[in-house]
Structure formats: structure tokens, C-alpha cells
Amino acid sequence: MCWLVYIVVLTDLTHWYCSSKCCCCLCTVRCQKFLISCVGEDWIFLILLGLFMALLSWLVDFGIGICLQSQKWMYVNLESNVFLQYLAWVTYPVVLITFSAGFTQLLAPQAVGSGIPEIKTILRGVVLKECLTFKTFVAKVIGLTSALGSGMPLGKESPFVHIASLGAALLCKFMSLFGGIYENESRNIELLSVACAVGVSCVFAAPIGGLLFSIEAMSTFFTVRNYWRGFFAATVTAFMYRVLAVWNRDEVTITALLPTNFRQDFPFDLQELPAFAVLGIASGLGGALFVCLNRQIVQLIRNQKTIKKFLMKKRLLYPALVTLLVSTLTFPPGFGQFMAAKLTQMESLETLLDNQTWSKQGIPEEFDSNSHSQAWKHPQVNVFVTLTLFVVMKFWMSALAMTMPVPCGAFMPVFVIGAAFGRLVGESMAAWFPDGVHSDGTIYPIEPGVYAAVGAAALSGAVTHTVSTAVVVFELTGQISHILPVMIAVILANAVAQSLQPSLYDSLIMIKKLPYLPELGWGHHEYYNICVEDIMIRDVMYITLNCCYRDLHDVLLTGHLKTLALLESSESMILLGSIERAQIQALLSLQLGRPRRLKYLRDRATAEKRLSVVSHPSSEDGSTMVNQEVHFQVNKVKVQIHLYKMWCLPSVLKPGSVKEEWEENQLDEQVNFDNCMIDPAPIQLVESTSLHKTHTIFSLLGLDHAYVTSIGRLIGVVSLKELQKAIEGSVAVKGVNVRPPLASFRDSGTSGTIMNNENKARDLHKLWNRRKLMSLPKEHRASDSDEKSK
């Protein structure tokens, strides 16, 4: 306490010293900065974010729990009448999903879906402002709670990444009220990437896995500085999330979310590794299939014009129909009895990770009567059939449910399917080797629960193209002794899935047509051989330093890039900087805007008035003045009305009128760039920059476009679109000439930046020629004048 008081006194003193010394405005800034640096704003921010998200996650869980419990309650209480039971079982989710879809649609349509694709795009440097508003936040939280409360196979993870990013963005805005560094945009993006880690962490209470997953799923490059922050915030979140459970008396102390109890002294036998490898490869195939299936469903709906038309009219019908279908099929007394449909996702996961063997040589073992595992046991069919049905049905159901326009993710369903598939393999192994595979006397029976954990990590890793699902599994189960089988399966699953399909998030980005940059695959040497000059657009829109407003006007009507190049002159083509389109619009409206028009007209009127006064000097002063005044007043109103029209409909003006003439004159004036924001350092590439390096620079710096210069002269521009097309290898890009991969062996054998001999000679000769060209006019002129002087 005494230290605290001391610090407060010290702060006050310094504060007083500050305020007394500096002048008013500067003082405020300084004091704010001082205060902020006193409390260490980064820490505060991260702790606040962590606590807030943990609380939110817990509240959402609570809401979902209540929804699911009430559905179960209805289902149990109506056991006397199967029809009523079915009605309750089906209506409840349909209502919830329809509410979720409707609410989201009304409040913020951008809250629909996973959210990770949007955040990934934002982290790439693309501004999607509407994705980070308070409305979206509310829509996402409430929509997610009701969507998950319906019990459909949907996930909480990816929406929570979006929610955490929203939380971080809103907190940033809030903190920037106190001034300081929060206004810096690049910093906000850094904090966003921390938020992603927080989002994952507060779903699984997995700080390390959360951070790593967020790195892998979101970024191409990662700052180690941020890694630190992410660790800190994710730990705070996970801690708080678990402490809330303790406070709520759900747990005695902080443990893992789904603690398992696998054998630790002999986790697995070396001879089991092939089975794990097969599980990994199969999961990889399954992951690719899932991504493909999801995309096919979306495209089917989009391309079928009748379906699309119908669904566009009745937007809420599609989710309701899907929910009806899924919940009918999972109705427990019906088909659902063969796939443990009674259990919620978390309950199924818990049972799947059970360390008991469910079946020995085909005969089901006895379960604890009070355990959820009983749901998997069916009097007629054996466990293998139940598990297979579960895997197959949930697979397409999840892929279908993902396409509903509600806030939802796919991680959790995929994780559960993977666990079920792993369990299936594990149970088969246990049935095949009832005494384990170990040869040296001691019997170590096979634990199917381990296979379930491995399968969960492998399938979710394959769908999301991440390896860190392995870490998530360790943190979720609280056991790490199976690290090697999990790692091997996850790596194999990834290798298979990555070679077949893009990740789920990239696939969603493609479906949503967001701007994105595909990853460079492994071992594609052609990226070192394609150069920027092969893919750049050569006719760049530009403005020059000495251009007139008319040029600005013309340039605004063409092109699609957000910024325009500012050149010294169209002869020298030297790139000075870039200007945003909005800035140019502002310049134009300033020049042609109402205040200047009014001023001109007022000036003109005054001049006319003076002229008239001057031309009628003999008339009686008093009355004429009054008349003039009235006339002028009337005139002014008219002018204003006219101006108003002109402002709204500048093209309606008849040619030859005074105002048109004025406008034409204004457009011919030279532009004054004094009050215009110019970016003096647009990123520049040279012609010989390789595609690989370009990709690196674009992803590192989150670029939208880059100018290609040669000795300071602008010769082209490369935007994300060209790069994307070049990487995807489409040869016939409109207006862009892409060489087929490996067509040129230019750079082979030399490092990226240094050109090889032929190129060098060629380029140097270019330089020389340019130099000659550039010096020629001067010499010419000089000789001209010489001749003339002679």
C-alpha cells in the first residue's frame, strides 16, 4: 500500500510539474502520454481484453447451455407422445436458427458465417470497415448464442475469433479516447492479431494452442513482438475462463476443459505408429473432402437459378429447411438412436475421449450406467455401426449447416467427427489386438481414446491446414504424453489435405470473393523465375505535379485502384508518391465546391454592382442604392438556388452559361496539392523482382498494390489481383501477360536480387540508352543555341 501511495504522490508531482511547465495544448498531449506510459497501456489493454472475452465466452456458454437444457427438458417431458416429442425436438432448433438468421440479417449481415476469412483479409491489410462495428458485435454474439443453442452441428471457435477482434477494435476505439498510440493503424492491426489468439484461447481454455492456431490460420508472417503479447493475453483469457468455472462451482480447481485419463507410463507402442499414420492420411483425405463438399453445396445453390431466386425472396426459408432436415434425421427415437444424437457436442467429445474400450472382439462391454457413453450403445447394432453412422451423417450435416446464413464455425463439429473417426479406428485396433501389440510379456491393451484424440487433431488440422490443433488437443485433454502419434498424424493429414484443397478459411474467402493472396506452395521453383515485369500492368493511371483539375476529373472516371501515382511530369515519369482517390475527390470538390462558387458569384455581383454604380453616377444616390440593394438581394437568392441546382446536377447546366464557363475555367487551373495528403513512400519494385519476393513483400507489408519503377521512372503497377492470378497460374489473364511456369530459366542458379549476366548487360544497356535519350535534348538545345548564337 505504501508503495502505491508513493507512486501516486510521485505521479501527482510529475503531473503538476508537467502542467505548470508547458503550454495548454501541448500540456494536454504530454500529460496524456505520461499517464498512458505510467499505466503501461499495452498491459492494461491486453488484460482488459482477456478478462472481457473470457467473461463473454462464459456468458455465451451459459446461454447455449440453457437453450440446450430446455430442449432436452421438453424432449424428456413429452416422452408419452412421440409426435409431440418430435414436434418439440424439431420446432425448437428451427425457431432458434430462424431467429438467429433473421436477427443477424436485420442488424448486421456481415456478422454471418465464420468471421475468420474476414479477419484474415483485414490482417492482410485490406480495410473491411463494416466488419468491425458495434452492430456486428451485437449481432454476432446474440446470433451465435441462439445458433449454437439450437444444437445444430456448428462451432463456436471461429465466430469467437471474430468477436474477439471486434472486442479489440472497440476497446481500441475506447482507449483512444484517452489519446495515445491507439490511433495508429498498423498498431491496431497488431492488436487484432493478438485478439485472434484470445478468441481461440477463450473457447478451449488453450492459451498456447490458441496462439499458435491463430498464427497459422491468420497470418503469413508473424512478429515475435506480437507473439509475446498474444501469449500474455491468451493466458489471461484462459485463466479467467477457467476461474469463472471454479467460482461457479462447476469445478473444484483449474483443470483442463476435457481432462482425460490415459495411461502415462506406456502411452503407446511403437508398432501402433502405422495405425496412427493411416489415421492421419485418412483424416487428410476427409479434411479435403469436407472443404470440397462445403464449397460444392454453396456453388450448387448459387448456380441453380431457380433455387437462388426462390431463396433470395425468402431468406429465412433456407436455414429453416436445413435445420428441419438435420433435426429430423437426428431425432433420438428415430434415426438418431443409431448415432448418439441425444448427446451435445461436448458430451459426445467427452465420451469419445473415454479411456475405456467400448467393445472387445465385437462384444460391447458394460458401461457405467450413469455415464454418457451409454448413448453409443444400442441393443441391436454394435458400436462400430453407431460410430460409422455418426461420422458419415455428421460429416455432410456439418458441411451443410456451415452454409446457413448464421454466425457459426466448423472447427468444433469437425473436431468431434475426427474424434469419432479416431475412436472407430481405435476400437477396430482394440478388437483386432485384444491383448495389445506389445511383444515383451507385459500386456498393454490398446486405448481407443488415444486414437480419438489423434483423430480429432488430425481432421481439424486437415480442414484448417494447421499443425497446432495438436497443441489444442494437449491443452484440452490435459495430457501430452501422446505427443508423437498426434504430431505424426497431424503432419500427414496436413500434407495430404494441403496438396488437395485450400484450407476451409481460404475456401470461404474464395466463396465470399474477398481479396486474398494464395500461399506459395512448397518446392515451386517457378516462383523464383517469374518476374514482376511478366505480370505487371503497364498502362498505369497517374497524375502529374503540374496537371490541371480537368486531369484529376478524367483520372477519377477510370481505373480501379484506391490510390493514384503522382509523377513529376509525364516526360520524366519520375514517381513522387501516391495519392488516395478520396483525396483527389476532395481536391476537386474544394475547387468546384459551393463556397468557391458563391464567392465567385458574390465577387462578380459586387463587380457588376460597382459597374452599374459607376455607369449610373448621375442618378439619385439614395433610391438607386436601395434599388440595387434589393435587386442584389433578390439576385443572391436566385443565384443560391441556381447554385444549389448546379451543385446537385452539374451536368444539367447548359453550355455557354456563366457558371459553366466558370467551371471550365476552374477545371483548367493548375492543381494546388498543398492541402492534400500524399504518401511519399509508396512501395516500389523493379522489373526483375521475382514472384517469390513480390509475394513475400506483399504479405509482409500487407500491400494492395506496388509500383514498378526503373531508375525512379514509373513503368508499371502490380496489384493483388495480378499477383493472385500469377500464383494460381492462369496464363491468360486479361491485360496481363503471365509466362507459364518454368518457361524461363532466367534466374536459375543466382540469388534473387542480383541479376544474371545477360539480364544485367541488357539492363545496363537500357540505362545507357536512357541516359543518352535524357541527355540528348539538352545537348540538342545547347547546340541549337550555339548555332543560333553563331
Add this chain to the structure above:
Amino acid sequence: MCWLVYIVVLTDLTHWYCSSKCCCCLCTVRCQKFLISCVGEDWIFLILLGLFMALLSWLVDFGIGICLQSQKWMYVNLESNVFLQYLAWVTYPVVLITFSAGFTQLLAPQAVGSGIPEIKTILRGVVLKECLTFKTFVAKVIGLTSALGSGMPLGKESPFVHIASLGAALLCKFMSLFGGIYENESRNIELLSVACAVGVSCVFAAPIGGLLFSIEAMSTFFTVRNYWRGFFAATVTAFMYRVLAVWNRDEVTITALLPTNFRQDFPFDLQELPAFAVLGIASGLGGALFVCLNRQIVQLIRNQKTIKKFLMKKRLLYPALVTLLVSTLTFPPGFGQFMAAKLTQMESLETLLDNQTWSKQGIPEEFDSNSHSQAWKHPQVNVFVTLTLFVVMKFWMSALAMTMPVPCGAFMPVFVIGAAFGRLVGESMAAWFPDGVHSDGTIYPIEPGVYAAVGAAALSGAVTHTVSTAVVVFELTGQISHILPVMIAVILANAVAQSLQPSLYDSLIMIKKLPYLPELGWGHHEYYNICVEDIMIRDVMYITLNCCYRDLHDVLLTGHLKTLALLESSESMILLGSIERAQIQALLSLQLGRPRRLKYLRDRATAEKRLSVVSHPSSEDGSTMVNQEVHFQVNKVKVQIHLYKMWCLPSVLKPGSVKEEWEENQLDEQVNFDNCMIDPAPIQLVESTSLHKTHTIFSLLGLDHAYVTSIGRLIGVVSLKELQKAIEGSVAVKGVNVRPPLASFRDSGTSGTIMNNENKARDLHKLWNRRKLMSLPKEHRASDSDEKSK
């Protein structure tokens, strides 16, 4: 098998198709490329590297084990005579350490020390070629084995990072014999960073922790592409390393390296968290103290001239003396009995992580008689004293031992000290709360082993400034249920240590005076306010496109940067590219070199001969010709001797001689850059680039220097040195004007790239003025000619 045959046949067919189709040279390249892409060279490389390093690590372990066993054997067999026992105990390590120091010194002095600082510097983009040679590899492996075999408190981890990097570099060279992508330097650096992960992974069998540790300790920015590779290679290594243990019958199956058996259902109580936090903070202080102590010892030895002089003469004396001191103090029948000196590092660690409580209310409990834990039990003193002595003695011993010129690391000793410190805290807690701290009936006794694990992670995290030591601990012990206490302690330890001292590796970099870039701390806003123009050097050494060889000569004699700027002309100052110093030297020696001299002299001689023949046309043809021939032959020999002298001592030449004249003429010729490697895209910054952004760009792209341009005109250069000084905040840098932090509020409130209003206006006016200046001569000339024409 059938698939394999199919693939082979297919490959052969395609191969044949390839070879038959293309011409000879291109064919070879293509076939190589094809072969490489067939086998997927990245995978092959990573697997080979992983297997090789695992095998090497296992062999080194084996060697160390034999050394330690033989010391123990000697010690046990001489129990009859204490003096002989002491002699054996002391001589053995002294001999081993002296051998290690001598061997390393002779073969490759750069193999001395940790190796992580060097690798970190290489990853930053600085070329330290001598660090990655085969000699260094041999010296490091053998030196490390004998140094660790001595039983001194040294670590294996960081040298293994160096060894893995060496392995990767050598493997790269080997693979590049088969052609392909291995010649690309930036790629080699990517593979180096993977090698670091492999290095850590094969010491602790911790793939995830190894990868994360290597990221945190080595890089500032990380490519997610690489992360994938690192995971793969690290898993292969860890797997192989553990499989070797199984094959060697050390283990039944693959388990963690040091499996623990902590309680899982109730890992810890919430009320224990303050104790963990205190442990973390204390470890942070301890970590900073360790780094400081290590540096102080080095600086003491360096600054004391007498000591330095003495040690420079007898290089092997210092390690011998240190070893003598340390081993005397740890002699088990002597002082060593109070600090469990009998145990090796791994044995101590194993005992410290024991899940039994050693003391209950001050009275030591009974240990298993066959367990190593007995070493901690002393009949006279209690466990607390033993642990405290162990911590204090090992602390300074490790810091001292680190300064010996042998290949060694500090991670393992620090890890053990941390574990001992944690155990001390844990035992105290257990003594304080004998029935645990849980209030709800059930008794959960406190497990001091958990505190040991937390302490180990916290102290090693504090020394190395990494958070991922937490993951290393999980993987090492095979238990993750204590994730939250470990994370909290590690984060607190890091926060404390980072605010007090640089990390051990940065400290070593500073001691070794390697070029490095300090990290930007948290929440330092001034980095956004300092601009490049405040720190850049304004008088840049440059050459122009139309310069003569004399300029090259002059420029070579001055400046320190490795590359020189190539400008269009000294008037326009337009930056065209940069040329390496070596290239310029090559150009000069080509121009003034022997072949050209000889050619000139031969031409001259021929000309003279012709002249003489022409001048004596009347003499008898036969004899004169013969005479001339002889004369010429003699002359030629003389000329060659003279040329040889001139070549060796070009400055000895007397002025006015023929050759001097020739040289002067040659120097005045214009340079022909045709055969010169020019980097056409040197990185350019603008004046207003903030220090923060500059740091980011430098660390992202691993730059050594960057040119500062304004509208294509070169105005300055920033090298690593200036940046380093600016970040460290030294205001009075020689020749560089650094503004004190927060002196300027220029950029406050706007984003990094867009200038604020004042600057913008200022810069625009600059642009205008420049434009005027540039256009002025033309106009002037034009008006001149106008006048003249008039």
C-alpha cells in the same frame, strides 16, 4: 510395392521423354530439376536433417555418458584414499576441459561458446561465413562432448542449435551438388531457421517447444511457411531421438524424456497461485542477475590488463583454473556433500521433479533407498540448506563456467537451478501448509515437484527472454495439467527480466561485438516520432554511371559499407542501384591487371619494333631481323620482370615512367560497367519513415543498410549502426544527429506513412522548389537562346 514399381517406371518414362527431347545442356538442368521435384527435395532435406541430428545428439549423449560414468567409476574405486579420490575427481574434468579448449582453439576458434548469438546474427542477414564450415562442425561436436563429459555446469542446447545449423548448411552444400534451389541464399537462411528448431528439439525431444523456443530466441519476424517446415523437421528429430533410446533398450516405448507423475485430477489449488507468482517474479530477478553476472565476469577479465595479458599468453590456463575451482568445491566428500554434487545434471533434474515431498514440517521424510533423491538428504543439515546451497553455488558457477572458451550453453544449468529454486519454494510451502491449502474438506497436499517444474520454466525463460520454455517443460515432463501456473510464472519472470537486462543471447552478442539490432521495447512511442532523416548519414559514398576508374579507386579507400551507391550523375543524384565493394575491386583489377598491361606492352613493343624496322629499312635483312628478335626476347623478359614488380608494388613506380603513364591513362578512362553485378533494387526509405517502421523493415528483410531517397534522388544512407545507436538512445552519435526521444511531436496522431499537415506542406514546397530548380536551367537556357535568337 506394386505402386513403387509403377512410380519408378513412370519416372523412367518421363525421364526418357525429357532426355530424348531437349538439347544437351538444357536437358541436364531440366532432368535435375525434374528429379528434384520428383523426390520433393524439401521433405527429403528435412527428414535427412532430422535423422542426422537425432543420431548425432544421441551419439553425443552416449559420449558424455561414458565420460561421466568413468569419472564416477574412478571416484568410487578410489574410496579408500580421499586424497587420491580428490585428485581423480579434479584431474579428470581439468583434462577434459583443457582438451576441449585446446582442440577448439586449434581447429576452429569460432566454435567456442554458445553459438546462438552467431546464428541469430546470421539470421539477421549478416554473413559470418567462417561460422558455417566443416571444421567448425567437427570442433563443436568433439569440443562439446568433452566439455560436457567433464561434468561442469554447462549446457548442450545452444551448441546444438549451432551444430544443427552447421548440419543444415553442410547438407545444403551437399544437396546443391544435385543442382536446384539450394543455391538460393535467402532459402538457405530459411532452412537455417528450421535447423535451429531441430537443434533444440533433439536435445529435449520437445518438437513444439523446440520450434517455439527457436522462433523466440532467434528471430524478430517469422514466416508461417517456415513454421510448418520447422514442425515437420523437429518432429522427425524428436521421434528419431526417442526411437534410438527404445532400440538401445533404455526405454520400453516412446515417453517423455523426464516423465513425472504429478496428481492430475487436482493439479493445484487456486490459492497456491500467489506462490507461483512470487516464484515467477523471483526467477525474473534471478535471470536478470545471471545475465548481468556473466557479463560482469567477462568484462572484469577484459578490463583488468594484467589478467588479460596473462591469460592471452596462456590461453588454456583460464579454463583449467575455473574447472579446478568448480570441481574442488563440488568434491562430494568435501563441500559437495551439502549440494548433491554426486548427481549429474539430468539426475538432479529428475530428483527435483520428483512428486514426493522431501520434508514435512522440517523433518526429512524417508526416501527410497535406491533413488537418487537420497543425495539431497544429509545427516546433519536439512533439505532446505542443501537446496539453498545448491542454488547459490551453482548460480555463480554456471555464470563463471559459461565464460570458458569451450563450446557450451547455459540453458541446462539454468534450468536445473530454476528447478532447485522452485523445489525450495515448494518444500517451504509444503512445510508451511502440511495439509494443503484447499479449504473444502478433502486434503490435497502440496506437491513440491510442481514448483520445481514451474521454477525451471520461469528461470530459463527469464534468462533467455522466451515464454516457450513453458512448452519445453510440458514436453520434457510429459504433463501439461499445470499449464496455468507455469504460464503465469513464465510471463511474470519474463516481464521482470526484460525490463532489467537484455537476454543472455543478446548479452553475448554485445560481448562478442557482433552486429545486431536491439528489440524495440513495449510502449515506446518515441520510435514513431523519430524519423530516418534524424539518424541518416548525409554524405554518402557513391559512384556515378559516367565516372572514371580513378573515382572507383578513390572511393574504395574511404567508407566502411560493403556496397556503394550507383548514381546516374552527381547533378541528378538519381539512385540507379548499388554495387558491392568486391565488384568494384574486380573492375579495377581488370582494368589495371596483368593481362591488359602485358597486352599493352606487347602492342607497344610490336609498334616499336615496326618503327625500328621501318626506320632501318636499308640494313641487311637477315642479321638485323635475328638481332631484333633476340633484342625483343630479352626485352620481353625484362618487361615481364618489371611488370611483376609493378603488379606487386604499384606505388613504387617512379613518376614519368612509361608504365606509370599507362596506369594514369587507364585510370582516367570511363568505367565500363558491362561485366559488373549491379543490384538494381536496393532498399529505399524516405526521410519521413519512422524509426519504428525502419526497424521493422530492417529486421524483416535482414538489411545491413538502406538508402534514403527523395523523389528518386539519393540524400542519405542508414546502416545498422545508426539504427542501433538511435534505438539505444545515445544522443551524441558521431556524425549522426539523433533527436532525443519525444522531442518532436511530428507524427503524433497520424498513421505512419501519411505525413501530417505541416510536414506535408513543407515537403511539397521542397518538391516545388526542386522542380523549379530542375526546370530553371531549361527555361533559362530557353530564354537565353530566345534572346540570342532575337
